[in-house]
Amino acid sequence: MSLKKFFKSDIHKKIIIFFHQNPSCIDTPRGVATWINYERPKVSKALKELSKHKILNLHKSATATGYSYTIEKAIIKEINNLLNNT
Amino acid sequence: MKDTGTEYKKEFLSRFEGSEIFKQQQAAFNNVFGKTRWQVLSAGRRKKPRSLAVFENNGTYSVSLPLERGDNIYGFLLLSMLKSKPENKMVALLNSFTNTIIEEISKEIELSKLYDVIRPRAIALSTIHTIHRLIGSTLDINELLPRIARLALQVLRAEHIEIYMKDKDTSKLNCRTAVDYTKTKDLFKISKKCNEHAKKVVSTARSILKKDLLAVPLIEQEYILGAVVVRDRIDKKNFSIFDQEILNTLAEQAMVAIKNAQLYKEQQDITIGSIKSLASLLDLKLPGAYTHSNLFVELILALGRGMELSGSQMRDLHYAALLPDLGKVFVPEYILKKSTPLNSKERGLIKKHTKKAVEIMQHLIGLKSSIPIILHHHERHDGKGYPYRLKGDKIPVGARIMAVADAFEAMMRKRPHCQRYTLKKGVSEIKSQSGKQFDPSTVDAFMRIFNDGRLNKLFSEYKHELKKVF
Numbered sequence: 130m131s132l133k134k135f136f137k138s139d140i141h142k143k144i145i146i147f148f149h150q151n152p153s154c155i156d157t158p159r160g161v162a163t164w165i166n167y168e169r170p171k172v173s174k175a176l177k178e179l180s181k182h183k184i185l186n187l188h189k190s191a192t193a194t195g196y197s198y199t200i201e202k203a204i205i206k207e208i209n210n211l212l213n214n215t
Numbered sequence: 216m217k218d219t220g221t222e223y224k225k226e227f228l229s230r231f232e233g234s235e236i237f238k239q240q241q242a243a244f245n246n247v248f249g250k251t252r253w254q255v256l257s258a259g260r261r262k263k264p265r266s267l268a269v270f271e272n273n274g275t276y277s278v279s280l281p282l283e284r285g286d287n288i289y290g291f292l293l294l295s296m297l298k299s300k301p302e303n304k305m306v307a308l309l310n311s312f313t314n315t316i317i318e319e320i321s322k323e324i325e326l327s328k329l330y331d332v333i334r335p336r337a338i339a340l341s342t343i344h345t346i347h348r349l350i351g352s353t354l355d356i357n358e359l360l361p362r363i364a365r366l367a368l369q370v371l372r373a374e375h376i377e378i379y380m381k382d383k384d385t386s387k388l389n390c391r392t393a394v395d396y397t398k399t400k401d402l403f404k405i406s407k408k409c410n411e412h413a414k415k416v417v418s419t420a421r422s423i424l425k426k427d428l429l430a431v432p433l434i435e436q437e438y439i440l441g442a443v444v445v446r447d448r449i450d451k452k453n454f455s456i457f458d459q460e461i462l463n464t465l466a467e468q469a470m471v472a473i474k475n476a477q478l479y480k481e482q483q484d485i486t487i488g489s490i491k492s493l494a495s496l497l498d499l500k501l502p503g504a505y506t507h508s509n510l511f512v513e514l515i516l517a518l519g520r521g522m523e524l525s526g527s528q529m530r531d532l533h534y535a536a537l538l539p540d541l542g543k544v545f546v547p548e549y550i551l552k553k554s555t556p557l558n559s560k561e562r563g564l565i566k567k568h569t570k571k572a573v574e575i576m577q578h579l580i581g582l583k584s585s586i587p588i589i590l591h592h593h594e595r596h597d598g599k600g601y602p603y604r605l606k607g608d609k610i611p612v613g614a615r616i617m618a619v620a621d622a623f624e625a626m627m628r629k630r631p632h633c634q635r636y637t638l639k640k641g642v643s644e645i646k647s648q649s650g651k652q653f654d655p656s657t658v659d660a661f662m663r664i665f666n667d668g669r670l671n672k673l674f675s676e677y678k679h680e681l682k683k684v685f
Contacts, residue, residue, distance in 0.1 A: 153342065157345055164338065
């Protein structure tokens with residue numbers, strides 16, 4: 130799925146905007162679900178998809194899973210452009 | 216409106232105009248006074264504004280009401296173009312309504328301010344908590360340090376990080392992990408520069424904050440155990456004192472996790488040392504009868520990794536691999552030394568060794584989770600093994616691994632009544648027993664080790680141990 134397609138899904142868009150506004154954040158699916166006010170299972174699924182497309186980074190340990198914003202400048206720039214145009 | 220900043224005024228107006236209560240009241244007043252005009256006026260610099268006023272202007276009437284809460288006057292609400300002079304009771308009613316509106320709006324503004332202040336802090340706190348969970352569950356120092364490095368880079372939005380730790384014996388500062396997101400820089404040059412800063416941080420116990428570099432010490436109580444050096448923010452901005460605070464917090468968290476991992480490693484070393492001592496002691500009694508070769512131990516660990524066992528499963532496997540035949544101490548020595556085939560009574564005694572091992576090991580708490588591996592390592596995939604004739608997945612994965620390694624080592628080892636196999640024949644024998652004596656997925660892992668050359672390497676390294684006859 131391309132970035133533009135992710136922007137057509139409300140939950141994906143909200144997650145991207147959340148991390149774009151809080152780039153230093155590392156949080157669990159439960160945490161992200163709280164910040165964007167969505168159900169946790171849906172957020173978990175969307176987070177997995179976004180990390181698969183390198184928009185988010187996945188941090189996994191035996192007991193916890195965390196997600197953080199990409200550090201790739203090109204992706205951040207593209208997201209910035211999309212946000213400015215919507 | 217009191218001019219307390221354009222943003223604030225804009226927000227106030229938007230909330231005031233959008234307020235449902237206001238809309239309802241506006242409709243109610245329009246019913247009474249006809250179509251009227253509402254304005255919000257700035258409080259200006261009046262020291263003592265009039266609380267409420269009704270005044271006439273070119274044949275129309277206006278009512279001015281202060282927007283006040285407590286001692287603060289935010290502004291004035293002006294109701295103008297009224298065709299008749301409003302009655303006092305209507306003005307009082309208007310005053311009461313206005314007070315309700317200002318009350319609601321003030322609450323909204325305060326909540327909004329609180330949200331703006333609290334939310335970023337709550338997100339930061341949640342980040343710290345997540346990091347704590349991510350690093351707290353790792354007890355392997357080699358896995359922990361790169362994880363800390365990556366998380367720190369993520370939080371600080373930087374490109375490069377190095378973690379230095381003091382060597383326990385020599386006190387020399389070693390770079391234990393380095394991560395560079397861009398992978399475009401000359402790591403050697405960076406390391407040289409970072410190393411100098413790390414040394415300085417460790418010797419002075421003080422952080423370094425530069426435009427493009429941040430270095431903080433890793434302190435455990437009063438001892439400085441190392442340093443973290445971060446370079447180059449991805450947005451090319453300068454590091455700030457706020458970044459330094461964040462890195463210090465992360466370093467404190469990291470130090471707790473590092474200390475835990477070090478203590479765990481020490482405990483593991485003590486356990487492994489104790490088992491090895493016991494093995495050496497038994498080896499003196501009857502060399503090779505109770506212990507296995509290093510090929511056996513290394514092959515088991517390679518199979519465990521190949522089957523993607525978790526850290527704790529690998530630990531249990533390692534402990535079990537060091538002394539799987541401990542229970543043979545209950546078997547009379549003449550049976551263990553016997554060079555002719557064993558009779559059924561003798562075989563029966565030998566078969567009891569796995570249960571006997573459990574009797575000894577159950578008192579050692581640290582080895583408890585290794586017991587099932589030792590107890591079941593003579594079970595067979597087809598259910599024809601001992602002591603419980605377990606089948607397939609019922610056999611613990613560690614025991615399935617040990618069964619393959621045990622059989623392979625036996626074929627490779629020189630024994631009085633058995634001919635030693637060649638490596639190729641031994642591998643072929645293991646393969647042929649897949650799904651019969653051995654678990655197919657373990658055999659698959661074994662074949663991968665053979666096909667990529669690792670088994671050959673292990674065999675060459677330890678074959679001298681296999682020449683010993685017992």
